[in-house]
Amino acid sequence: MAATDIGIDLGTASILVYLKGKGVVLKEPSVVAFDRDTNKIKAIGEEARLMLGRTPGNIVAVRPLRQGVISDYTVTEKMIKYFIQKALGKRTYRKPRMSVCVPSGVTEVEKRAVEDAAYAAGAREVYIIEEPIAAAIGAGIDISRPCGNMIVDIGGGTADIAVISLGGSVVSTSIKVAGDNFDEALVRYMRKKHNLLIGERTAEDMKINIGTCYPLSTPETMNVRGRNLVTGLPKTIEVSSEETEEALREPTAQIVEAVHSVLEKTPPELAADVADRGIILTGGGALLRGLEELMEERTGINTMTAEDPMTCVAIGTGKYVEFMAGNHDLSQP
Template sequence: MFNFMSFGENIGIDLGTATVLVYIKGQGIVIREPSVVAIDKDTNTILAVGEEARRMLGRTPGNIVAIRPLREGVISNYEVTEKMLQYFIEKAMGKRSFVKPTIAVCVPSSVTEVEKRAVEDATRQAGARRVHIIEEPIAAAIGSGIDISRACGSMVVDIGGGTTDIAVISLGGTVVSYSLKIAGDNFDDAIIRYIRKKHNVLIGERTAEDLKIKIGTAFERTIPVSMDVRGRNLITGLPKNFTVTSDEMLEALQESVAAIAEAVHGVLEKTPPELAADIYERGIVMTGGGSLLYGLDKLIQSRTGIHAMVAEDAVSCVAIGTGRYIEFISEGGDEEQKEKHGFDIGGLFRKKTES
């Protein structure tokens, strides 16, 4: 029998606030592009999507606007999100775009039913045959290689662009979870505010992101680093070149990273003692692009007293987990388990072991 599966009919999508990742069975992650869309306001037509649109941020004429249709992990502009999804799905499918794929999309653990329905409808309108929704902490845990089917507590901290999802997982389900609307975008905003206040200079989102990636820090560095930055002087109105240090970044990000560490501590306080003992032994796994901020793992470890580690390929963990989820769904499974957990996670790992 002809097997559409091998031709990528099933797709996993990490629909992130900052980045969209698309996973196809047998190929892995085939698309990794920013969640940005450039639109001509005069004609209401889409000019660019993804990386090409990101390069336009802050550099467009009056009639062109580069927007990010997702904010804090949920859809803020339904029509643009639908068009963006359609573009990425068609790009991933290539010449097989006539085949309507089954798609799994991840959402933050705190989304409402209305927000979840919006993601589902937008994905279906973008060309999906069937849509499955999975919570980000579960996808992140699967993608980072944790066997969450065991009766053993695992803690995942997924720091994306719009939200930080913290969850304690056991037996394939979430025991305690918390979603915080402080993540990568808030880091950028905090840097912009700090530079404006301290240096009287206005910098753009891209410059703030570069600062975050290159010299951003959540825990004091043993060897300070610095970076030259250009912005607009708010007093003279002229361009200005100046140097920013990692110590300044620590000061700028202090409030945001402290809120994340405090949220992790709060989830641990609500965790049943047996599972808390498991987490103490196994450590805290950090995923998502925000977890790559220098010293954030050290900060969480100092706040909780539990070893915190950043997962390998942390940025891709949610997309990989979503892809493995859709692989299992496509193979069929116990419907009662699917209803209970979204899918039979234990079955997924047993199938992987047997194959």
């Protein structure tokens, strides 16, 4: 039986598994719920996400990856194992080759932790690939050519920005400002402006439904439920998209700032390519409305979002194994 090639996008917010020939077979939130008393895992993925902020004392729902880095090693390992088994089913005899994606700023130690977790979860070989490169492959860019492409990959915990040419990144930066920070900004704003305390999940719903970082032509509204901090009682408030724009101003500005700093460090030939070809947004954070317009307004460079920004990195990670195999083939006469 042929060995399977698996690509895993280990995200702070969600984990995607790509199988060669099948595409993305699994996409689940990276949340694990376990019982403190027995140390047994209760639920993983979507089931555990529903428990966030709603658990009794002995059960904790945690996200083992914080800002793109493994913060709880054993839980991460179990989670990877669970997702691989779920994706492959029980029919595998040979250990798979795995490529796992990490943010571009991670240290060697953090890379090792990811590698060890993948081997422990049953990999035969592990390739570690940097997020912007995976995102570029997944967005359908031929990264082996000698021309510059700029990728802005906004995930849950980190935003990776890189200018890629000849299969590697020339200038890159990774900042810990991304989807989670958008949520936090909304939580802070609601507390300050409306004295309303809301949870992570409510903030995320807000971001998805009415979140924007550029004024919309027709403002939208939504009812947000939470706890009133003055009376201590549950309360519902109507919030408009204009308010989310105000709340998200700071984190989005930080991402634009990082893009700016990467452009400043880019060699002139590549910078010219980028101005020509535009900036490509990938990752779940790219789904935030108004990002393209904001980026264009601030940099003056045409910005577009990849076709399916959520799965770009996973597809690219999966294809990277083939890309590597292809590279090895080229060297033979």
